[in-house]
Amino acid sequence: MKILPIAVLAALVWSTAVVQAASKKPGKKIAPKKSAPRRTAASSTRGSSTQKEAREGVEQKIAKGASIPIANAPGLVPFFEQLYRQQRGESAGPLRVLHYGDSHVAADEWTAGIRGHFKNLFGDGGSGYSLAGRPWKSYRRLDVRSGSTRGWHSDGLVGRAGDGAYGLGGVSMSSKGPRESVYIVAEAPQFELFYLRQPAGGTVQIYDNGVPVERIPTAGEMGPGYYRYQADEGSHKLEARTLDRAPVRLFGWVAERTQGITYEALGINGADVPLLLKWNEEVLRSNLQHRNPALIVLSYGTNEAGQKGWTLDKYRDVFARLIRRFRQAAPSATILVIGPPDRAVRSRGKEWTPLENLDLIVEAQRQAAAAEGCAFWDQQAKMGGKGSMREWILAGMAQNDRVHLTLPGYRIIGDAVFRDLMNEYRAFVKTREAVAQTGPLYQAAVAASR
Numbered sequence: 001m002k003i004l005p006i007a008v009l010a011a012l013v014w015s016t017a018v019v020q021a022a023s024k025k026p027g028k029k030i031a032p033k034k035s036a037p038r039r040t041a042a043s044s045t046r047g048s049s050t051q052k053e054a055r056e057g058v059e060q061k062i063a064k065g066a067s068i069p070i071a072n073a074p075g076l077v078p079f080f081e082q083l084y085r086q087q088r089g090e091s092a093g094p095l096r097v098l099h100y101g102d103s104h105v106a107a108d109e110w111t112a113g114i115r116g117h118f119k120n121l122f123g124d125g126g127s128g129y130s131l132a133g134r135p136w137k138s139y140r141r142l143d144v145r146s147g148s149t150r151g152w153h154s155d156g157l158v159g160r161a162g163d164g165a166y167g168l169g170g171v172s173m174s175s176k177g178p179r180e181s182v183y184i185v186a187e188a189p190q191f192e193l194f195y196l197r198q199p200a201g202g203t204v205q206i207y208d209n210g211v212p213v214e215r216i217p218t219a220g221e222m223g224p225g226y227y228r229y230q231a232d233e234g235s236h237k238l239e240a241r242t243l244d245r246a247p248v249r250l251f252g253w254v255a256e257r258t259q260g261i262t263y264e265a266l267g268i269n270g271a272d273v274p275l276l277l278k279w280n281e282e283v284l285r286s287n288l289q290h291r292n293p294a295l296i297v298l299s300y301g302t303n304e305a306g307q308k309g310w311t312l313d314k315y316r317d318v319f320a321r322l323i324r325r326f327r328q329a330a331p332s333a334t335i336l337v338i339g340p341p342d343r344a345v346r347s348r349g350k351e352w353t354p355l356e357n358l359d360l361i362v363e364a365q366r367q368a369a370a371a372e373g374c375a376f377w378d379q380q381a382k383m384g385g386k387g388s389m390r391e392w393i394l395a396g397m398a399q400n401d402r403v404h405l406t407l408p409g410y411r412i413i414g415d416a417v418f419r420d421l422m423n424e425y426r427a428f429v430k431t432r433e434a435v436a437q438t439g440p441l442y443q444a445a446v447a448a449s450r
Helices: 006-014 016-022 041-045 051-067 073-087 109-122 281-291 312-329 357-371 379-383 389-394 407-438 440-449
Strands: 095-101 128-131 145-148 153-155 172-175 181-187 190-197 203-208 211-217 223-230 235-242 248-256 261-267 295-299 334-338 344-347 351-354 375-377
Touching: 051 379, 051 389, 051 407, 073 095, 073 109, 073 334, 073 375, 073 407, 095 109, 109 261, 109 407, 128 261, 181 248, 190 235, 190 281, 203 223, 211 223, 223 281, 235 248, 281 312, 295 312, 312 334, 312 357, 334 357, 351 389, 357 375, 379 407
Parallel strands: 095 261, 095 295, 295 334, 334 375
Antiparallel strands: 128 248, 145 181, 153 172, 172 248, 181 235, 190 223, 190 248, 203 211, 203 235, 344 351
């Protein structure tokens, strides 16, 4: 019997009672409500006079957040199907998740927690794609070491306009001199270097643990280039060093294993949706197709909420355009939208109050995700609703800027994201296996696929 295409199985799980079953939580859960609860600052901090009480309040809200359903959860079915097959050894290669976002993602504290959960359950596929070198001083990925010499210029950061050819992560490293290098240290047998081919481009020498292995010319017709290197198991320091006075532009490294899952954090400090829409579509499309992600996570909105001029319709349309761009470039990838966390601002230099514009951004993202068939995870609601940032501050789970979380805060949010995804995944598996045994639609699809 042939394995059914993902599209066929997705259609089955979407149908009638199957969709209803997929939205239920296994075990003892609070019944999902139709709308996400919103709380004011006063109600979210009432009685939380100490850090211990505030922490308990935050933990209670996160626990109750399990009752807030992922909007359009059936949109995750194609990803769940790939997880199911990968977990059972029915598909080759690692499963890749690309998580795009702003500074919340760039810090890799939030994403590192989600990454750890996925790898513990589905296997460690390696670090996957990370940016080349050190494109900004505080750049880091907690699962890989990287660095570069000083003679590189980074493009794609906020405030640095350019041609948009920045690669998969929206940030590139360029040099025009010899003996400039970028490196990555990772445990993996498979490596790749993503770079830009360009007229009169320079040549780079690839080293593995200090041993020269190959020279890569980057000269050619303008467009993305790829160099693949097969190594032995173990730890490797892969280095790319320029050899001449010619332009070289590098996008990033890939380090991965033959099985498991990768969770790749692609955040840029200060990023917003309009920034991504300036990326070169051809380069991004090629990089995405080459990477072939199973899931793309989009986490934006914090910076847009602080900008004037957005209306609900305008931001919804811009966000929907971003979703369509990723979907056209990677049509087989599932897309999950994660809304921004709660945020507060100082009112007239006196008191901190909830940022009103955040409600507009969250609702616009929710509507855009629904219109484009994407799942939506409401981070503000999971935190406790509007004004909840105050209690997170008291609990030591958010920073004093009322924008960013602390490491414990990011980790508890990461735990909640993974918890909710796995609740839906377990329901999917249960439904899938029941349909496989008894569903007439499934049997008809099996017969048609023979």
